[in-house]
Amino acid sequence: MKKSLRWGAIVAAATVTTLALAACGSSGGSSTDGKSIKVVIAEYSKDHTKKFWDEFAKTYEKQTGVELKLQVISWNDIDQQTSTMVQNNNAPDILNLNAYASYAADGLLYDSSEVLPAATKADIIPAFVKSGTYKGKFYGFPDLSSARALFYNTDLFSKAGIAAAPTTWDEFVADAKKVEALGDGNVGYALPLGPEEAQAEFAIWLFNNGGEFKDDGKWTLNSAANVKTLEFLRDLNVKDKVTQNNPGSTNRTDGAFSLFEQGKAGMVVGFSPLQQALADDHPDVKYAIAPMPSGDGAEPQTYGVTDYLMAFKKDGNKDAVKAFYKLYYQADQINKWIKSEGFLPVTTSGLKEFADDPDLKVYLDTLPNIHLTPTDDPEWDKVKLTIQQNIGLAVGENGDPKKFLDDLQAQAEANK
Amino acid sequence: MSTLTARNSALLKGRRRTGWKAARRWVMPLGGLGVILFFLWPYLVMLFDALRPSGEVLATPPTFFPKTWTTDAFAQVVTDPAFHNWLRSSLVVAVAATIIVIVVAIPAAYFTARFSFRGRMVFLGLVVVTQMFAPTSLVVGLYREFYDLGLINTYAALILTDAAFNIAFALWILRGFFSAIPKDIEEAAALDGCSRVGTLFRVMLPLTLPGIVTAITFTFIAAWNEYVVALTLIQDDALKPLTVGISSYVTAYEQNWSQLFAASLIAIVPVVILFALIEKHLVGGLTAGAVK
Amino acid sequence: MLWLGPALILIVGVVLYPAITLVATSFSSYSITGLRKGDAGITNYTTFLTSPDLPKVVGNTAIWVAAVVVITIILSLALAQFLSKEFFGRRFVRWAVIVPWAAALVISSQLFRLILDYYHGILNQVLLDVHIIAQPIDWLGDPHFTLPSMIAVGIFVTIPFTAYLFVAGLNGIPGDVYEAARIDGGSPWQIYRAITLPLLRPTLLIAVVLNMIYVFNSFPVIWILNGSNPGFGNDTLITYMYKLAFRSAQHDVGLSAAAGVFNVLLILIAVAVYLRFVNWREGSKNA
Numbered sequence: 001m002k003k004s005l006r007w008g009a010i011v012a013a014a015t016v017t018t019l020a021l022a023a024c025g026s027s028g029g030s031s032t033d034g035k036s037i038k039v040v041i042a043e044y045s046k047d048h049t050k051k052f053w054d055e056f057a058k059t060y061e062k063q064t065g066v067e068l069k070l071q072v073i074s075w076n077d078i079d080q081q082t083s084t085m086v087q088n089n090n091a092p093d094i095l096n097l098n099a100y101a102s103y104a105a106d107g108l109l110y111d112s113s114e115v116l117p118a119a120t121k122a123d124i125i126p127a128f129v130k131s132g133t134y135k136g137k138f139y140g141f142p143d144l145s146s147a148r149a150l151f152y153n154t155d156l157f158s159k160a161g162i163a164a165a166p167t168t169w170d171e172f173v174a175d176a177k178k179v180e181a182l183g184d185g186n187v188g189y190a191l192p193l194g195p196e197e198a199q200a201e202f203a204i205w206l207f208n209n210g211g212e213f214k215d216d217g218k219w220t221l222n223s224a225a226n227v228k229t230l231e232f233l234r235d236l237n238v239k240d241k242v243t244q245n246n247p248g249s250t251n252r253t254d255g256a257f258s259l260f261e262q263g264k265a266g267m268v269v270g271f272s273p274l275q276q277a278l279a280d281d282h283p284d285v286k287y288a289i290a291p292m293p294s295g296d297g298a299e300p301q302t303y304g305v306t307d308y309l310m311a312f313k314k315d316g317n318k319d320a321v322k323a324f325y326k327l328y329y330q331a332d333q334i335n336k337w338i339k340s341e342g343f344l345p346v347t348t349s350g351l352k353e354f355a356d357d358p359d360l361k362v363y364l365d366t367l368p369n370i371h372l373t374p375t376d377d378p379e380w381d382k383v384k385l386t387i388q389q390n391i392g393l394a395v396g397e398n399g400d401p402k403k404f405l406d407d408l409q410a411q412a413e414a415n416k
Numbered sequence: 417m418s419t420l421t422a423r424n425s426a427l428l429k430g431r432r433r434t435g436w437k438a439a440r441r442w443v444m445p446l447g448g449l450g451v452i453l454f455f456l457w458p459y460l461v462m463l464f465d466a467l468r469p470s471g472e473v474l475a476t477p478p479t480f481f482p483k484t485w486t487t488d489a490f491a492q493v494v495t496d497p498a499f500h501n502w503l504r505s506s507l508v509v510a511v512a513a514t515i516i517v518i519v520v521a522i523p524a525a526y527f528t529a530r531f532s533f534r535g536r537m538v539f540l541g542l543v544v545v546t547q548m549f550a551p552t553s554l555v556v557g558l559y560r561e562f563y564d565l566g567l568i569n570t571y572a573a574l575i576l577t578d579a580a581f582n583i584a585f586a587l588w589i590l591r592g593f594f595s596a597i598p599k600d601i602e603e604a605a606a607l608d609g610c611s612r613v614g615t616l617f618r619v620m621l622p623l624t625l626p627g628i629v630t631a632i633t634f635t636f637i638a639a640w641n642e643y644v645v646a647l648t649l650i651q652d653d654a655l656k657p658l659t660v661g662i663s664s665y666v667t668a669y670e671q672n673w674s675q676l677f678a679a680s681l682i683a684i685v686p687v688v689i690l691f692a693l694i695e696k697h698l699v700g701g702l703t704a705g706a707v708k
Numbered sequence: 709m710l711w712l713g714p715a716l717i718l719i720v721g722v723v724l725y726p727a728i729t730l731v732a733t734s735f736s737s738y739s740i741t742g743l744r745k746g747d748a749g750i751t752n753y754t755t756f757l758t759s760p761d762l763p764k765v766v767g768n769t770a771i772w773v774a775a776v777v778v779i780t781i782i783l784s785l786a787l788a789q790f791l792s793k794e795f796f797g798r799r800f801v802r803w804a805v806i807v808p809w810a811a812a813l814v815i816s817s818q819l820f821r822l823i824l825d826y827y828h829g830i831l832n833q834v835l836l837d838v839h840i841i842a843q844p845i846d847w848l849g850d851p852h853f854t855l856p857s858m859i860a861v862g863i864f865v866t867i868p869f870t871a872y873l874f875v876a877g878l879n880g881i882p883g884d885v886y887e888a889a890r891i892d893g894g895s896p897w898q899i900y901r902a903i904t905l906p907l908l909r910p911t912l913l914i915a916v917v918l919n920m921i922y923v924f925n926s927f928p929v930i931w932i933l934n935g936s937n938p939g940f941g942n943d944t945l946i947t948y949m950y951k952l953a954f955r956s957a958q959h960d961v962g963l964s965a966a967a968g969v970f971n972v973l974l975i976l977i978a979v980a981v982y983l984r985f986v987n988w989r990e991g992s993k994n995a
Contacts (some may be wrong), residue, residue: 045670050653071651075668079954080555083961084648086742087733088560102740185476185827194936195955196668245826249849249936253671258474259827273669281471341669381740386957392938411957444795451790452804455868459807461830462819474828520714527711539712544917546723548975549730550925550946553968556733556961557726580722583715585918589876592910596880626876633806633872641812643928659812680815687810688803695802698875 034316036067037093037324040082042307043074048340056337060327066320091312094324100132100140100308101378110311111137115322120329123347128306131372140375141325142306142346144338147363147370148204149302150293151270153179153263154286156186160266165290167300169209169232172267172293176242179266188242190265191233192256193395194249199373199387204269204303205229207371209295213383214374219412221383222405229295230394230401237395248392248399261285275359276342289362302363304370306346383412459681466490466678473673489674490682499679501654502661507686508571509646509657510639513578517586517635518628520579525590526620530602540591543584551581555648562649569651577649578639585638586631593627594620629697637687658683733965740959752966755958761940761948768855769924769944773978776862777919784867784915785908788874789900809868817932820861824848824933848933854942858933862923870915877911878904913986917979924975945971 039057043049050072057068071092073081078097085091091108103109112121121129121138125145132140152165160178176188192201206213209232211225220226237243244265250256257274259265261282268274269292278285291300309328311321328334335350344363345354351367354360374380386408394404461480465473466489468482475483493499528536562573597620605615621628643659650656662683665676737748756762791802808816823829824847832844847857881904889899905912927946934942943951949971953964 043664043667045667046664046672047670069651072653073647074663076663077647081648083742083954084556084559087556087738087744087961088563090559090563106739106741106743108741108743193938195938196936198938245844246846246849248938249846251936253666253668254474254822254825254828255936259476261471262474262476264476264827277671281469378740382957382959385955385959389951389955389957390938440795444790444793445797447790448795448797448801451787451801455804455808455864458816458819458823458864459811461823462815465822473822476827478828478830478833480830480834516718520718523711524715539716543715543719544921544979545972545976546719547918547921548925548972548979549723549727550927550949550968550971552927552946552950553730553965553971554723554726557729558722560729561722561725576718577722580718583719587715588914588918589873592877592914593880595910626879630872630876634869637809640810641814643812643814659814662812662815676815677819680811683812683815684807684810688806691806691810692799692803695799695806698802698872698879 034066034320036069037317037320038069038071039094039096039324040071040073040078040085040092041096042078042098043072044341044343048337052337052340056327056333059333060324063327064320064323066323068324091314093314093317093321094309094311096143096307096309098305098307099375099381099384100310101134101376102381103310103312104134104137104139105378108312109139110313110318110321111139112141113137114318115311116141116325117322117329120325120347123329123349125346125348125351125368127304127368127370127372128346131306131375132308134376134378140306140308140310143309143328143334144341144343145304145306145346145367145370146271146273146343147302147304147366148200148269148271149289149291149362150267151260151274151287151289152267153260153265154288155263156182156266165288166293168293168297169295173236173240173242176236176266177240180242185264187244187259187265188267189236190250190256190259190268191236191243191247191395192250192252193233193247193392194251194255195388195392196251196253197388198391199384200303200305201269202230202233202387202391203371203373204292204301205233205295207301207303208292208298210298213380214377219379219383219409221412222402222409225296227402227405230391230405232295234395234399234401238397238399246396248394248396260287272342272344272360272363291362291366301371302366302369304344304367304372306372379412379415382415383408386411459684462677462681466674466681468674470672470674473677486674489672489678493675493679493682498653498661499682502656502658503683505571505650505655506640506657506659506683509574509578510636512571512575513582513639514632514635516575516579517582518632521583521586521590521631522621522628524583525587526594528587529591529594540588543587546581547584551642551644555644558645559648568649569655571655573649574642574646574657575639577645578635578642582635582638585634589627589630589634590624593624597623625697629694632694633691636690640683640687730965730968733962734969736962738960738962742961748962752960752962753970756952756963756966756970761943765940765943765945765948768942769946771855772859772862772930772944773920773923775859776866776923777916779859780863780866780870780919781912781915783863784870784874787867787871788878791871791875792878805868805871807868808865809872813865813926813928814932816865817861817928820857821848821932821935824857849937851941854934854937858930858942861933862926862929865929866919866923870919873911873915874908877908880911881907913983916982920979920982921975924971924978945974 041049041053053070053072057070060066060068082095082097100109116138124142128142128145129138132138132142150165156179160182162175162178166172166175179186180188192198206226206229209225209229211223211229212220214220237247244250244256244259256268257270257277260268260270261278263285278287291302294300329347331349331353334347335345335353338345338350344360344367345351351364354364373384391404393399394401464480464482467485467487469484469486472483528540558577559568562568567573601619602615605619610618641659646657647660650660662676662679665672665679734752735748737745739745787805791798791805823831826832826844826846826849829847831847835841836844845853847853885903885907886899889903894902925946927950930944930947934947940948940951945967949964949967952958952967953961
């Protein structure tokens with residue numbers, strides 16, 4: 001009897017203590033003392049990301065006397081970790097992520113008028129400023145950019161008797177069929193529509209058929225042009241049979257890119273990290289880069305992406321945040337990092353600095369006119385997730401491209 | 417008549433036993449080889465992937481043996497100071513968590529096995545229920561809790577969490593072992609003048625050694641391989657354990673497959689060493705003969 | 709209370725608070741960013757329970773748990789018998805068996821993902837070379853093969869732990885019991901069924917219950933092997949819960965928390981039903 005009473009008391013005490021702890025400290029960290037800032041950076045690579053940011057932290061601390069607490073998180077986990085921090089009212093001061101509009105919509109971020117030097121804003125490539133602007137205010141400051149282009153294997157092309165890269169979709173299909181005809185496990189076109197970055201693959205084809213995700217403020221996901229594009233992609237898989245096995249279940253890094261790196265794919269949509277991987281690990285693959293083939297006869301469109309370095313509003317951290325951006329956007333900082341990671345600049349001054357790199361020329365020329373996805377709309381964050389998760393099903397044997405896009409359009413409009 | 421048959425059957429059985437005993441000497445080890453191959457073949461693949469250049473890992477078509485043999489991946493991993501940090505972190509956390517679990521679970525298991533008390537079922541049920549929560553569900557709350565306690569980004573947070581999540585198993589298995597020991601042994605020890613604690617240490621524990629070995633193995637491995645809680649609670653690179661650190665070898669933009677596998681293989685070694693040291697105690701307990 | 713206290717404090721202290729947080733989250737409404745917007749009542753639960761993908765996911769989970777647990781138990785019992793016998797080289801066999809358990813589940817899953825890959829996988833290559841198949845098989849992407857492949861990997865990584873549970877359990881059985889049975893003239897199989905299995909019952913119980921829980925909650929195997937597949941067709945409740953929070957159109961941690969609570973209740977009921985089914989009564993087996 002006495003034992004169980006004592007036992008009950010212990011349980012009660014433990015419970016009360018934890019609940020008490022829960023109650024106190026729940027005001028969390030929405031204010032800081034200005035003596036330190038927390039910076040969360042996504043891990044682009046093992047060798048370069050941490051190296052740059054550790055040095056940056058030292059420089060920053062010397063300049064400002066404010067401690068910079070750095071956390072580098074893998075891209076696979078950063079979404080979950082960020083959510084955990086926000087749920088606990090403990091968001092970082094600076095966050096590196098591939099989306100910003102939802103955070104802006106929740107009123108969590110500083111806009112450029114509060115923390116970004118005016119000269120920097122003027123220097124950032126206008127297309128990126130536009131894409132980082134939500135409801136008239138610039139929140140999504142770009143950290144680096146990348147652009148996509150068509151990579152093709154010159155050995156396979158010459159073996160298949162193809163003289164030049166395709167410029168129209170019909171030529172593209174014909175060329176892919178010729179490469180397939182070579183046999184020996186060769187694939188005409190490596191199409192990655194698996195959950196990793198399917199929206200990027202879809203976007204580049206979509207833009208080159210005169211389509212848009214949004215036009216004039218309205219969603220145009222299921223426009224006639226877009227439906228044609230998705231049907232085209234499905235045909236590549238099901239009718240023309242010029243893609244690798246099961247594009248809906250293929251991601252880039254261990255699927256589409258790896259096939260191209262092994263010299264087994266005629267064409268793939270790639271970007272500068274792929275170039276680096278080819279140079280480092282697969283020097284025997286002979287390839288060239290060309291603009292995307294056009295579906296509607298218009299000029300080739302390039303698709304690009306930036307990630308963001310956004311700042312969370314907290315009492316007392318404005319000055320520290322300002323100093324951060326001032327330092328980061330200095331040419332010797334930002335361009336140093338971008339170069340080491342193998343990406344593209346985000347500033348007009350950076351364009352000039354990178355211009356003498358022959359490998360990047362093909363992208364740099366297109367950067368100012370680059371096509372981006374509508375990242376300035378919080379609804380895009382959800383649309384993107386749906387595309388990533390489900391578009392693979394739409395290009396399979398039993399896929400229905402029109403239905404997929406109609407459902408997507410309905411989803412986007414429903415939440416307006 | 418019956419004794420004759422009995423003797424005959426014993427003789428027959430003896431002969432059969434001799435036949436099997438002879439074959440046994442090589443059949444069993446052969447079977448053992450088969451078992452070894454069955455459990456090790458994927459890790460052989462991993463070994464060969466670690467011994468080939470990173471670009472060859474995703475070769476199409478793949479080859480079992482490397483086309484180009486290279487120990488670069490191992491060299492890079494072993495000389496990487498970040499890797500040393502990860503290894504040290506994992507060791508600290510796993511060893512500490514294991515010690516805590518054993519020290520805490522043994523008395524609790526003994527008490528629950530021997531004494532019926534009000535709420536015993538509730539206690540045991542509570543213990544099992546804690547196992548039912550997926551760690552992914554709990555990370556947000558864990559983060560908050562340790563943040564409030566000022567323990568975020570410390571070994572202590574990780575050690576306590578790993579210990580708490582693994583007590584259930586240790587408790588259950590040890591409880592089973594304690595229950596199986598006949599009461600007369602304890603009574604004999606008590607008659608000999610042993611205190612309760614003394615009985616526990618000198619008499620009961622040796623008999624439950626297989627259970628303790630299993631509990632140690634289980635807890636160490638669970639703490640050694642834990643990922644999502646470590647990812648959430650630890651922010652400094654210097655404190656990251658192996659599981660989190662190793663994941664940085666392959667990112668969306670840069671894939672060092674051979675290094676990933678080399679590091680993973682090295683990470684397996686401490687566990688196997690620990691197990692090799694204690695596995696002989698998996699035999700023991702009541703069969704040790706110390707009972708009588 | 710010195711006996712139970714530390715264990716209790718540790719468990720309650722570390723697990724209770726996050727569990728309460730989980731429940732509180734499930735009744736709240738969250739923005740896509742993780743910012744709490746307010747109370748949600750039971751909307752998260754109703755949304756979760758009426759989602760069109762749920763039946764398939766529950767079905768997958770049931771098959772996954774049942775197949776892995778049952779097959780693992782059977783194979784582990786056999787393996788444990790083998791590992792308990794004395795023979796030359798037994799030590800090396802024991803060390804080999806520990807390796808799949810010693811390797812992090814994430815790494816083993818990543819490894820099998822490569823081995824089972826359509827283009828880069830050694831399995832297809834070997835099967836093609838030996839002429840067992842004429843075309844490569846899409847082990848991970850073809851819906852007919854995805855779940856079986858995941859189950860096979862799940863069994864592979866679960867056998868070591870279970871086998872060692874049984875080895876420990878077998879060693880708790882006094883040797884004279886076997887002697888007596890042998891003298892009475894039973895075949896090995898008869899002895900096993902009549903003597904060993906019943907004496908292994910407590911260990912068997914722990915093995916089944918713990919494996920049910922761990923396999924149900926197992927994340928890395930499904931997540932990585934299914935990682936390139938679209939939709940939710942091969943997800944189990946645990947990966948589905950994660951996707952609801954971070955990979956689906958909803959990207960809603962409140963919804964995911966409701967799923968989390970549902971999962972805990974489900975496995976709780978499953979274990980309770982199992983225990984009732986085997987008629988487990990406290991202390992009935994022991995002195």
